[in-house]
Amino acid sequence: MIRADRVALALLLAGTVAGCGRLGLNDGPTVPRYEPLPAAPTAPVTQGTLQPLPPAPGAPGATQPLDPNAPPPVAAPGAPPPSAAPTKVAEAAPDKGQPVGRTDLLGGWRVASGSDNCQLFMNLTSWAGGYRAISKGCTSPELARISAWDLQGRQVTLKGADGGVVATLNSQGGERFAGTTASKLPISLSR
Secondary structure (H helix, E strand, C coil): CHHHHHHHHHHHHHHHHHHHHHHCCCCCCCCCCCCCCCCCCCCCCCCCCCCCCCCCCCCCCCCCCCCCCCCCCCCCCCCCCCCCCCCCCCCCCCCCCCCCCHHHHCEEEEEEECCEEEEEEEEEEEECCEEEEEEECCCCHHHHCEEEEEEECCEEEEEECCCCEEEEEEECCCCEEEEEECCCCEEEEEC
16 A cells, blocks of 8 residues: 555656646746847047045035024134125136136035025036026025026036026136126135
8 A cells, every 4th residue: 555655646746747847847047038239329428537525424524514594603702703794705807727627617516695605516417508507505586596507718607597697707716716696796606
């Protein structure tokens, strides 16, 4: 009787293995075959230097982002009191030094105009007669409407979404630009 059970079990296992072969379960992994895609045209590659990344928040040397709701800083004892008049920005005399390239302007900038001190971010996405820009934390409606920028020589033009000029600035050397807004207020960009 035990022998008959073993024979029946062997036949059952043989049938199961044979059935698996018919179902393709023991053929191993199958690799799908794909036709190659046609080559796609590419735009020319340009070479440039990337701006260094700012230090991570909390790292040594990192600057804290400005809080537009924070109270104004308090002067140290013995320091002259801050004046209520807006700080004067240097006149926009064009820089005669190194040429300015579009990639030199990419990234974050500090904008100062009148009593406003906010941020501006520029990238190379095409936008309204120039490239995409966005201001952050600007209380002035004029600066808050910045949506684009353009570079002609050493002169940077900041524009609104409608393509209208918000400000025109000239290179002051290094990473600093100064000029005037459309409402004739002094304005500066710096890193």
